[in-house]
Amino acid sequence: MNSTRRLLLTSILLFLVILCSSTLNADDGSIRINCPSVARQGEIYIIGVWAGEDVVSVIGSFMGRSIPFFQSDYPGAFTGYLGVDVSETTGASSFSVIAIHAGESCDRAVTEIMVAPTDFGIQNLTMDSGWISFDDATQVLVDKEKKILDELFTTNSPDRLWKEAFLWPADGRITTEFGVYRSINGVLRYPHPGIDIAAYLGTPTLASNRGRAVLVHDGIIGGKTVVLDHGKGLYTLYCHLSRILVEEGAVIERGDEIGWVGGTGRVTGVHLHFGAYLNGACVNPENLPGIDRRGDNDETDQLPD
Numbered sequence: 078m079n080s081t082r083r084l085l086l087t088s089i090l091l092f093l094v095i096l097c098s099s100t101l102n103a104d105d106g107s108i109r110i111n112c113p114s115v116a117r118q119g120e121i122y123i124i125g126v127w128a129g130e131d132v133v134s135v136i137g138s139f140m141g142r143s144i145p146f147f148q149s150d151y152p153g154a155f156t157g158y159l160g161v162d163v164s165e166t167t168g169a170s171s172f173s174v175i176a177i178h179a180g181e182s183c184d185r186a187v188t189e190i191m192v193a194p195t196d197f198g199i200q201n202l203t204m205d206s207g208w209i210s211f212d213d214a215t216q217v218l219v220d221k222e223k224k225i226l227d228e229l230f231t232t233n234s235p236d237r238l239w240k241e242a243f244l245w246p247a248d249g250r251i252t253t254e255f256g257v258y259r260s261i262n263g264v265l266r267y268p269h270p271g272i273d274i275a276a277y278l279g280t281p282t283l284a285s286n287r288g289r290a291v292l293v294h295d296g297i298i299g300g301k302t303v304v305l306d307h308g309k310g311l312y313t314l315y316c317h318l319s320r321i322l323v324e325e326g327a328v329i330e331r332g333d334e335i336g337w338v339g340g341t342g343r344v345t346g347v348h349l350h351f352g353a354y355l356n357g358a359c360v361n362p363e364n365l366p367g368i369d370r371r372g373d374n375d376e377t378d379q380l381p382d
Contacts, residue, residue, distance in 0.1 A: 108176055108186035112159065118195040119163040119256050121355060121364040126155045128176035128184070139172045139190070140165065142356045145309045147237050158311065158366070160355030163256050163268045167192045197256030197268055204261055204345075215297065222296045229292060229304065230312055231357040237308040239286040241331055242367020246283050246315060247338055247349045249276030251370070255361040270359045271314065271352030278319060278347050280338040284329045285313045285351075285365065293325040299350065300342025303335050313362070314352035317342050 111125035124144070126135050130152040137144035137157055146157035159172075172190045177183045211219060253273035259266045288305035291312075295301050299316035303323060306312055319339025323329055340347040353362040363370055 108174060108184055110172070110174055110186055110188050112172060112188065112190060114189075115191045115193050116159065116161045117193045118161055118165050118167070119197070119359070119361045119364075120161050120195075121360050121366070122159045122161070123366075124157045124159050124172075126157070126174055126176070127153055128155065128174075129153045129178070131179045132176045133179050134177045135174060136177075137172065137174045140170055140192075142231075142358065143233060143310075144356055145233050145235075147309060158309070158355055160358035160360040161192060162358035163195075163197075163270060163360070165192050165358070167194050195256060197254070197258060199260055199265070200253065200257045200269075201260045202262075206262070209261055211297075219297050222298065225292070226304075226314075227357075230354040230359075232306075233310040233356065234289075234306055234308050238288050238328070239307045239311075239331065241286065242369075243285045243313075243365035244283055244332055245368060245370055246285050246313075246351050247274050247276050247280055249274040249280060249338070249349065251275075252346075252348060255363065271316075271350050272362055274338075274349045274351060275346065276338040276349060278337075278339060280349075281334045282315055282318060282336045282338055282349055284331060284333045284335050285362075285368070287331045288313070288329055290323045290325050290327050290329055290335070293321055293323065296342060298343045300344065301336065301339065302342075305329060305335075310356035312354045313365070314350070314354070316350035316352070317344050317348060319347075 109127040113122050116122055128135055132153055135146040135155040139159060144157050144159055146155040149156050169189050169191050171187055173187045175183055175185050251272060252275045253269055255272050257269045284305060286307055288307040290303055291306040292304035301318040301321050303315045303321060304312055317339055318336035320337045323335045329335060338349045351362050353360050353365055
C-alpha cells in the first residue's frame with residue numbers, strides 16, 4: 078500500500094471513530110467480541126464479533142493495523158483473523174471494533190489483548206562475510222524488493238477467495254522453523270520470517286489455498302518467488318523456486334502446482350521458503366487455518382464461517 082492509500086485508510090478509520098455514536102466495552106452487549114485475552118508473537122487467532130442483525134460491515138484495529146471481517150452465516154455475526162507479528166511489541170494493547178449499521182450509524186467497542194513473547198530459539202551459523210553483505214548497488218535493489226513486499230502485505234483486497242483448509246505446500250524436511258533468531262558469525266539478526274522445507278530439486282510446490290498470484294518475480298534474496306493473495310489481508314509466499322508455473326494476475330486454485338522447489342536467490346541449499354502474512358503481520362504458516370504440516374489435509378475440509 079503506497080503512502081497515499083495508507084493516509085486515505087487512516088482518514089477513513091478516524092472518520093468512522095468520530096462518527097460512531099458511542100464507545101462500548103467488549104462486554105456491553107451491543108457489540109460482543111470473542112477474542113483471546115493473551116496473544117503470542119507470530120500466532121493467528123480467530124476473532125468473533127456479534128454486532129446486531131442490522132449491521133452490514135465490521136472492521137477492527139490492532140497495533141495500528143486494520144483487521145477486516147467477513148459476515149458469517151448467522152445474521153449479525155462476523156469473523157476476522159488477527160495476526161500477531163513475529164516481532165510484535167509485548168504488553169497490553171487495545172483491540173477495537175467498529176460496527177456499521179444499515180442506516181450508516183455505527184458503534185465502537187474496545188477490549189484489551191496482552192501480547193506475550195514467544196521463545197523462538199537461536200540458530201548459530203558461520204558464513205563467509207561476502208554472503209551476508211552486499212555492495213551498494215545490490216543493496217539498493219534488495220531494499221527496493223523489500224519495499225515492494227512490505228507494501229503488498231499491507232494491502233487488503235476486499236474479497237475472501239478461500240473457503241477450505243490450507244494445505245502444506247511441499248513434501249520435505251523442515252530445516253529452519255518460523256521465528257528462529259539467526260546468529261551469524263556471532264551477530265544476532267532478525268527472526269526467520271517463514272519455514273524452510275528442504276526437498277529434492279524439482280519437487281512440486283502447491284498453492285496452499287485458493288488465491289490470486291499478485292507477484293511473480295526473480296529476486297536477489299528470494300530468487301524465483303510467487304506471492305498469493307487469498308483476500309482480506311492474507312498472503313502466502315513461496316521462495317527459491319527453480320521454476321515458476323503460474324502467471325501474475327491469475328487466480329490459482331487450492332492444491333494447484335505453482336512451481337518447483339529450487340535453490341535460486343540467496344540460499345545455501347535447495348529448499349522452499351514458505352511464508353505467511355496477515356494484515357501486514359508476519360505470522361507462522363503453521364497457524365494458517367486448518368493447515369497440517371504433515372501434508373495429510375482432508376481435501377473435503379470446509380472451515381466454519
